[in-house]
Amino acid sequence: xxxxxxxxxxxxxxxxxxxxxxxxxxxxxxxxxxxxxxxxxxxxxxxxxxxxxxxxxxxxxxxxxxxxxxxxxxxxxxxxxxxxxxxxxxxxxxxxxxxxxxxxxxxxxxxxxxxxxxxxxxxxxxxxxxxxxxxxxxxxx
Ligand SMILES: [Zn+2]
Numbered sequence: 001x002x003x004x005x006x007x008x009x010x011x012x013x014x015x016x017x018x019x020x021x022x023x024x025x026x027x028x029x030x031x032x033x034x035x036x037x038x039x040x041x042x043x044x045x046x047x048x049x050x051x052x053x054x055x056x057x058x059x060x061x062x063x064x065x066x067x068x069x070x071x072x073x074x075x076x077x078x079x080x081x082x083x084x085x086x087x088x089x090x091x092x093x094x095x096x097x098x099x100x101x102x103x104x105x106x107x108x109x110x111x112x113x114x115x116x117x118x119x120x121x122x123x124x125x126x127x128x129x130x131x132x133x134x135x136x137x138x139x140x141x
Pocket of ligand 1 (some may be wrong): 003037
């Protein structure tokens, strides 16, 4: 029996699943070997801790106590902002989409050739703003 074999069989040894002669071999090796008996003790300790954790029951009053704590927070002036955020979300989404479109147009304009910049469409140049927006038309009637 060497250490490697002993450590491989430790789990089965602990659960009593080894054949009789292997049990005695592991036992006698651990009596002689400090390392393997140390590992065995660690395994036992881990098992104990795990079993203790399994026995822990969730506190049935935990939710009640948490809710009470939240109520206290509200008493101290803490206002949950969830309703406000829920209302604000669609607005923010719309605003960010609008901003994205706006910046897209801006970028498009920036990359446009500079020679195009000052040209006004002929149709627009022909429109006489003065007559369209004249108040005189209204006052003559
Ligand atoms: Zn050993």
